[in-house]
Amino acid sequence: MEFNWSPEDIEHRREIREFLDEELPDNWEEISQHGPGGDSQAAFSRQFCGRMAEKGWLTQHWPGEYGGRDCEPWRHSIVGEEMWAIGEPRGSQYMNVNWIGPAIMHYGTQAQKQLHLPKISAGDVLWCQGFSEPEAGSDLAALRTRAERIGDNYVINGSKIWTSYCNHADYIFLLVRTDPSSSRQQGISVLLVPMDTPGIEVREIPSVVGERYFHEVFFTDVTVPASVLLGEENNGWGVVNYALQFERIGAARYARAAVTLDRLAEVAAERGMLDDPIVVDRLGEARALCEAARVLVYKVIDLRAKDQPPTADTQLARVLSTTCDNAIGRLALEIFGPESREYASYADNNFRLAMTAGVAVGATEVQLNLIAARFLKLPRE
Amino acid sequence: MDFDLNEDQQAVLESVERLLAQHAGPARAVALNRAGDYDHDLHAALEAAGFNQIARDLARDDTLAGLEAALTVEAIARSGGVVAAAAQMLVAPALCERTIEGPVAICTVGELTQPTPVRFAAHARSLLVLDDGDAYLVSPAPGTFEPVRTSFGYPMGRLSEGASVEPDREGQALGAGAADTLRNWWRLGLAVEAVGTMDAALGHTVEYLRQRRQFGRTIGSFQAVQHRLSLCAIEVEASRWLTREAAFHNAQPEAVAAAAAYALQAADTLFTETHQLSGAIGFTCEFDLHVWSMRLLALRQELGGVGAARRALVEARWGAA
Numbered sequence: 001m002e003f004n005w006s007p008e009d010i011e012h013r014r015e016i017r018e019f020l021d022e023e024l025p026d027n028w029e030e031i032s033q034h035g036p037g038g039d040s041q042a043a044f045s046r047q048f049c050g051r052m053a054e055k056g057w058l059t060q061h062w063p064g065e066y067g068g069r070d071c072e073p074w075r076h077s078i079v080g081e082e083m084w085a086i087g088e089p090r091g092s093q094y095m096n097v098n099w100i101g102p103a104i105m106h107y108g109t110q111a112q113k114q115l116h117l118p119k120i121s122a123g124d125v126l127w128c129q130g131f132s133e134p135e136a137g138s139d140l141a142a143l144r145t146r147a148e149r150i151g152d153n154y155v156i157n158g159s160k161i162w163t164s165y166c167n168h169a170d171y172i173f174l175l176v177r178t179d180p181s182s183s184r185q186q187g188i189s190v191l192l193v194p195m196d197t198p199g200i201e202v203r204e205i206p207s208v209v210g211e212r213y214f215h216e217v218f219f220t221d222v223t224v225p226a227s228v229l230l231g232e233e234n235n236g237w238g239v240v241n242y243a244l245q246f247e248r249i250g251a252a253r254y255a256r257a258a259v260t261l262d263r264l265a266e267v268a269a270e271r272g273m274l275d276d277p278i279v280v281d282r283l284g285e286a287r288a289l290c291e292a293a294r295v296l297v298y299k300v301i302d303l304r305a306k307d308q309p310p311t312a313d314t315q316l317a318r319v320l321s322t323t324c325d326n327a328i329g330r331l332a333l334e335i336f337g338p339e340s341r342e343y344a345s346y347a348d349n350n351f352r353l354a355m356t357a358g359v360a361v362g363a364t365e366v367q368l369n370l371i372a373a374r375f376l377k378l379p380r381e
Numbered sequence: 382m383d384f385d386l387n388e389d390q391q392a393v394l395e396s397v398e399r400l401l402a403q404h405a406g407p408a409r410a411v412a413l414n415r416a417g418d419y420d421h422d423l424h425a426a427l428e429a430a431g432f433n434q435i436a437r438d439l440a441r442d443d444t445l446a447g448l449e450a451a452l453t454v455e456a457i458a459r460s461g462g463v464v465a466a467a468a469q470m471l472v473a474p475a476l477c478e479r480t481i482e483g484p485v486a487i488c489t490v491g492e493l494t495q496p497t498p499v500r501f502a503a504h505a506r507s508l509l510v511l512d513d514g515d516a517y518l519v520s521p522a523p524g525t526f527e528p529v530r531t532s533f534g535y536p537m538g539r540l541s542e543g544a545s546v547e548p549d550r551e552g553q554a555l556g557a558g559a560a561d562t563l564r565n566w567w568r569l570g571l572a573v574e575a576v577g578t579m580d581a582a583l584g585h586t587v588e589y590l591r592q593r594r595q596f597g598r599t600i601g602s603f604q605a606v607q608h609r610l611s612l613c614a615i616e617v618e619a620s621r622w623l624t625r626e627a628a629f630h631n632a633q634p635e636a637v638a639a640a641a642a643y644a645l646q647a648a649d650t651l652f653t654e655t656h657q658l659s660g661a662i663g664f665t666c667e668f669d670l671h672v673w674s675m676r677l678l679a680l681r682q683e684l685g686g687v688g689a690a691r692r693a694l695v696e697a698r699w700g701a702a
């Protein structure tokens with residue numbers, strides 16, 4: 001047991017920060033105000049990820065045979081922390097490199113690998129994740145979007161909801177029911193569907209979180225070749241579980257929260273608020289929470305670095321990471337006070353980005369259920 | 382980074398746990414607490430096996446083995462051991478090179494000028510005193526501290542009327558920087574003890590709720606109960622890893638302040654939740670929960686508790702408080 005970064009990792013963090021300093025334009029805060037799915041950030045991500053790819057950093061954690069450098073998960077986690085902390089200039093492409101690419105490596109056919117992996121590692125393709133449906137939220141296995149095999153094609157009908165990033169996406173990683181007689185986890189498959197296929201319609205769902213945050217995606221007789229099937233037919237649940245096994249902590253929320261908190265402390269000091277013991281107490285509490293979330297996430301990265309199967313540590317880390325993000329989002333409103341009432345002010349931007357943390361990628365309560373069952377071994381009934 | 386024990390650490394932990402299985406445990410804690418006694422046998426066994434000096438004995442290149450000492454203290458707290466482990470194994474070795482005779486107690490000067498109960502003081506051969514910018518060591522003569530009855534799970538003593546521990550400052554001051562060293566390692570010790578203690582309190586409660594049936598089912602199967610226990614588990618695990626990290630960095634001030642701020646807050650949650658979810662049996666002497674739960678509240682009272690840890694964290698991180 002030891003808790004030191006290697007000199008190489010420390011150097012890599014320095015390099016990444018220097019790179020961000022050079023690459024991010026002066027108006028980056030404005031570009032990133034609607035989060036990774038916003039129009040300006042999506043456009044910027046293509047340019048930015050291209051530059052990262054040139055440096056060899058975008059997919060450095062991938063195996064050499066797919067153009068990566070076989071770097072340890074720790075190295076990749078540094079990239080994740082630094083990117084998320086500054087507002088994720090990779091846009092939605094963090095998903096590509098974290099789990100979509102690796103899922104294709106694991107389950108993809110030769111043709112699928114040849115089609116998708118070079119694009120992802122060049123940083124010039126956007127994906128979205130089509131899982132949730134109106135009647136299948138936390139209970140994802142209730143999904144109903146249907147893909148019927150007709151000859152060499154699949155014909156897709158149904159709809160997805162809450163789909164982030166799909167307004168700019170080139171592809172959707174789509175979960176469908178391929179066996180109509182099946183229920184629950186059986187009979188589900190993954191299709192890699194180009195978003196420009198006729199019959200796909202995207203509608204924005206206006207929200208208080210930000211512009212272009214949520215969408216519905218409708219599929220009406222969408223016909224795709226059967227070759228878009230990833231993995232075996234009706235084994236989609238296995239594919240998704242493999243793909244997402246570590247993704248619950250994919251976004252380094254604690255890192256962003258910590259950077260925001262540093263700014264809040266600076267502002268509090270400038271405004272003489274540190275004479276107020278309550279403010280000091282709140283800042284201290286918040287900082288401890290960021291650190292607590294960080295160390296639990298590191299515990300999960302350690303398992304991953306050792307190629308061990310994921311454990312309920314992932315859920316522990318996820319709950320604390322989202323709690324921390326939420327808490328600092330709200331603290332920003334308190335520190336900035338009336339100023340935060342203005343849309344797109346610093347506190348407002350941070351607050352809105354944080355406010356969904358406990359629901360996105362699986363509600364906190366579902367994580368707590370899993371902790372009770374797997375970590376505490378409490379009985380179901 | 383490596384979150385697994387290495388072979389040496391594993392050996393340390395296994396051997397202290399073997400020793401604790403023989404010399405400690407809740408039943409023993411209950412008996413000692415009833416009499417207000419210190420566990421001299423356990424203390425001697427730890428001394429004989431070399432655990433009291435572990436931070437120095439395993440030191441490398443003059444760097445204390447803070448993590449190995451912390452793992453030991455965590456295990457002792459988990460076992461409900463009635464010994465001043467944190468003071469002896471973490472604080473004392475950080476403060477001076479020569480061995481400080483145990484049992485060791487720690488207090489602030491305020492706890493002497495306005496005498497209040499101090500953990501282990503009635504049995505201490507050495508007392509470390511924090512006086513703002515100063516730290517000193519005294520060897521209280523027998524009778525200097527009178528035993529005080531307490532609800533909070535550790536033997537305590539208060540400065541006797543008319544007694545004093547005015548140090549010979551020339552001889553016993555611990556030198557420049559000692560106050561900060563004392564403060565940081567003391568705070569680290571509190572966090573480490575809280576971790577082991579919370580761990581045991583939660584484990585005991587969860588075990589009970591796996592068995593206890595009401596309404597025709599085990600109470601531990603109710604989701605409302607499960608969620609509260611899951612949140613407790615998150616707080617214990619986060620406290621554990623923050624604290625181990627801070628111990629590995631030998632009580633670096635910011636890391637310690639974060640660990641203590643988090644763990645001492647968690648201690649409050651754990652006290653409240655484990656008792657609430659255990660029902661009436663949880664308040665009785667026949668149910669061991671109190672061995673750990675009551676201690677959590679005592680730990681929260683030392684060195685300014687959560688509030689002071691948060692202030693220290695703000696100061697260490699942003700240079701202001």
Ligand SMILES: Cc1cc2nc3c(=O)[nH]c(=O)nc-3n(C[C@H](O)[C@H](O)[C@H](O)COP(=O)(O)OP(=O)(O)OC[C@H]3O[C@@H](n4cnc5c(N)ncnc54)[C@H](O)[C@@H]3O)c2cc1C
Pocket residue numbers: 128129130131132133136137138139161162163164165356359360361362363364365366369
């Ligand atoms: C910002 C954001 C981005 C998203 N992006 C995507 C995306 O790109 N692609 C995609 O497919 N989906 C996406 N989602 C959807 C997300 O995965 C779902 O919101 C999530 O799984 C919860 O489903 P739901 O919203 O339908 O809530 P519901 O399932 O309706 O649950 C509502 C609430 O009930 C409680 N609850 C639910 N189940 C239980 C239970 N078993 N025990 C106790 N309490 C329970 C929880 O508090 C939960 O928040 C996104 C969501 C958000 C907020």
